[in-house]
Amino acid sequence: MVTGSDGSDDTQEAIMRATYRALCEHGYANLTMQSIADELDKTKGVIHYHYDTKDALLVAFLEYLLEAFERNIAVDEDAPPDERLLTLIDTLLFGPPERGEFDHWELMTALLEIRTQAPFDEEFRRQLSQNYETVEAMFVATVEDGIEQGLFRDVDPELAAHLLFISLNGARVYQVTLQRDDIAEATKESLEEIVYGWLCRPEADVDTSSG
Amino acid sequence: MVTGSDGSDDTQEAIMRATYRALCEHGYANLTMQSIADELDKTKGVIHYHYDTKDALLVAFLEYLLEAFERNIAVDEDAPPDERLLTLIDTLLFGPPERGEFDHWELMTALLEIRTQAPFDEEFRRQLSQNYETVEAMFVATVEDGIEQGLFRDVDPELAAHLLFISLNGARVYQVTLQRDDIAEATKESLEEIVYGWLCRPEADVDTSSG
CATH class of the missing domain: 1.10.10.60 (Homeodomain-like)
Structure with a gap:
């Protein structure tokens, strides 16, 4: 701005x-x-x-919303990768633990409305792409750290990040469009299962039974 | 109608x-x-x-789109569960193998535009909920079959169906809003990894090496 x-x-x-x-x-x-x-x-x-124009205002407004969004999802870089991953998932589903400037679901609804205009607006697409890249890069970095520390299996980090990102994206649209406030909770459960049942090394999971 | x-x-x-x-x-x-x-x-x-009104027309139109969508995703009930799951994923990502009446991505864009109105329209929400339930039920039934046949691990079928459904939902919104035609392919890869790396029994995966 x-x-x-x-x-x-x-x-x-x-x-x-x-x-x-x-x-x-x-x-x-x-x-x-x-x-x-x-x-x-x-x-x-x-x-x-x-x-000058409503378009110029809306471009500035989208930038403003995305900046608020990115401030909201900052995570503690020193926490263990699995914890960081779950914090990121939680924040994207429920908003920041310390209430941000905006009500989380109002912000999500506002963003969805602008996203729906993106097929018709190149500048919206450019800004949203940048935002998506920022969020996906946070997931990639976290998964890479987890693999490096031997906590996660040797998966393709881009592939895991993509899965997490699109799931959260889809959950948000589902919840906002159908006003179903149980979706975020169901999604948290599904993704925890994926993090611990697929991403984490089996040893971490079945430690007690495998002797 | x-x-x-x-x-x-x-x-x-x-x-x-x-x-x-x-x-x-x-x-x-x-x-x-x-x-x-x-x-x-x-x-x-x-x-x-x-x-009578534009609203009445749009309600009928959404029903019409959703009927076309549900015809497009019908799968062969006799195929093995993992194959059925991948066919369902493919169809939701790329459209039906035999080209349906509508161009797949045009249909997805049209549906997204109406979905974005759903927070403001109860009848849209009712129809979309019904459609989501139909699709999720197809995933649940397929996962249940897979568990019963010993092909899939004993996961919670609702949870697995939810994860697949929101991922596909999110991928579709991502691809449509940012006009990124590489998203469907990346999503297919991620979900195949989830089906074979998480959902399928490890034995099925490492059959050759475990003797």
Whole structure:
């Protein structure tokens, strides 16, 4: 986001928050500059001073959402790989343990609405690709650490990361679109089974019985 | 779909196909009764005769899409469970082997657009839930058969079905929104690894080396 020394940071932050509220309230299809101005309690002119077009505003807004999302999923690099993996899974399913700036499911719903526009918008695709790469890279690094430490089997880290990423992605869309708040919990169970039943070395799993 | 003896079946089928073309061309946000009438090459009156409102038309349209989708994923019940599972995965990723009535990715894009409206529409949610249950039930039955035949480990079939379902769901959204036609292939690889590395009994996997 472009910053200035004249308090325009604050205004831009206020516009982003107003856009978020307007999106949550009206949905993407009914999101207008006027509805954002109403939430901001200012005229449309103030918004246009910072963003030429609605498209420019939405591109900045997606960047803003993805930055919030990436702050939310930061994990402790010193924890053991299996613990880090489960923390990452939990955070992507339920939001950060310390409540972030946004309600997790409202943020997920807002992101899904913008994602659905991505087939029609190259800039949205570019930003989302970057975000996906960031998240997948976190999974790859964690799986690689686990293999290196002898905790995980010698799987293809990219393949494992891809599986975890798409599962979480699918769970989120399922939960948001069908408003099923049991999906995250079922997904946590499935993925724990995959982490301990497939990814972790069998020795770690059957230690007591294999003598 | 309501049927009649006056050729209204054909008209309704033609309206559904026109809605599909209009959706693919204009996207959900710009889908109007007029754009559908243009594709149908008839007046809006013809559409209104069959469907009172745009909402009623879209509910019928979602049913139509989901029926096409369910016809596309029918599998051979007599094939061995692991083969059936892979066929189901393949079909959900790449469409039916014998090309269905619709282009697979166009159908997926159209469905995603309607799914994104589901948080705001109870009837959409009801239909999609039913469809999800149908697909998940196919996975559950296949995993249960595999366990019964001693081919799969004694996992929780619901949990395995959930994992497969959300992965495929997530892969589809990923591929459609970011227009990445390599995602389906990467997902196929990940899920084959899960089927053979986790779900199948280790004996089946290491048969040659365990003597």
